[in-house]
Amino acid sequence: MTGFLIRRLPSALLVLFATSVLAFVLPRLGGGDPATAVAGPDATAAQIAAVRSDLGMDRPLVSQYTHWLDGVLHGDFGTSYVTGRPVTALLGDRFGSTVQLALAAALLMIVIGVALGVAAGSSRRPWARSLLDVTCTVLLATPAFLTGLLLALLLGEAWKVLPVSGEVSMLVDPEIGIQYLLLPALALSLPQAASMARLIQTAMRQAYTEEYVQTAVAKGASRRRVTLRHVLRNSLATALVSLGMRLGELLGGAIVIEAVFARNGLGALAVSSSGQRDYLVVQALVLLAVTIAVTLQLLTEIGLSLLDPRIRLEGTR
Known part of the structure; x- marks a missing residue:
């Protein structure tokens, strides 16, 4: 395990470094000036220049990046241009909502x-397999935001089973919080669930043709026993490989879903910060998302090794 982490750590750090560069540069290439937004629409050129100086935006780009990166390495993501609050505080206020949605x-x-x-x-029934294939295809082809709107219209507006928008913290009232969480969580999960189902389905069909499965059947093992003890265990390993990626995509999809269901999470913060050219908040959000994705991928590979003993993490053949 230690050898695996030592081998993967340099590549993980390289990914995070490249992300930090892109997160810093790309928003500034998109146009717009935060100083103008901070100074106000009626500010003069001199006032805007003074704001740029106060924000440190008059320094060379490389100097700005190294100053920001040094702060990040010390746990300081800077201060929001728009609100004047520390970026870490803004993230902390919204993090719990997004984590609840992603975990659900x-x-x-x-x-x-x-x-x-x-x-x-x-x-074994062709019609059942075809029906499930069509179901997975429809779920995969439907964007999460459209799934969310359809669920909101059906379960929220038509049947009035669940609330459509807003949120209640699980810490304040778990029962009501779950009701507000179910619709967005379901909308966010369905496309990823269909993708996972496809992987498991393909792996299981392939596993049924393997020699070790045929041997178990020849020895008189029931199909249920063969499925649970041999086929399913090895097929789940395939799905687990992509689990880290799927969780990362859930966090990314939360941005859109939070907007659809009016949740006050990191997604809503990302949308508002992008529109206001609040670069430091956007940079922190991007870096946080990639850090979580890289960490989840490492944990997924470790979990895969525990599920499938044939995989060795120590680097031996």
Whole structure:
């Protein structure tokens, strides 16, 4: 395990460094001037120049980047141009909402994805397999925001089963909080669940043709026993490989879903900060998202090694 982490750490750090460069440079290439937004629409050129100086934006770009990166390495992402609050405080205020949404969506993704994948991969009825294939295709082809709107119209407006917009913290009232969380979490999870189901289904169908499965059947093992003890265990390893990526995509999709369901999370912060050219907040959000994705990928590979003993993390053949 230690050898694996030592080998992967340089590449992970390289990814984070490249992300920091892109997160710093790309917003500034998009046009717009934060100093103008801070100074106000009626500010003179001299006032805007004074604001740029106060914000340190009159220094060379490389100097600005190294100053920002040094702060990041010390846990300081700077101060928001717009609100004047520390960026870490802004992230802290919104982080809990997005984490709740991502965790709920991840749980639904795993439950729905595994259920659909196992049903499609183990079914002997052609019509049932075709139906499940079509279901997964529709879920994959439908964008998360459109799924969210359809669910809101059906379960929220038509049937009035769940609230459509807003949120209540799980820490304040868990029962009401879950009701506000279900619709956005379901909308966010369905495309990823369909993707996971496809992987499990394909892996299971392939596993049924493997020699070790045929041997177990020849020895008199029931299909259910073969499926649970041999086919499913090895097929889940395939899905686990992509789990880290799926969780990262859930965090990215949360930006859109939070806007659809009016949740006050990191997604809403990203949208407002981008529109206001609040570069430091945008940079922190991008770097945070990639850091989480890289960490999840490492944890996924470690989990995969525990699920499949044939995989060795120590670098031996």
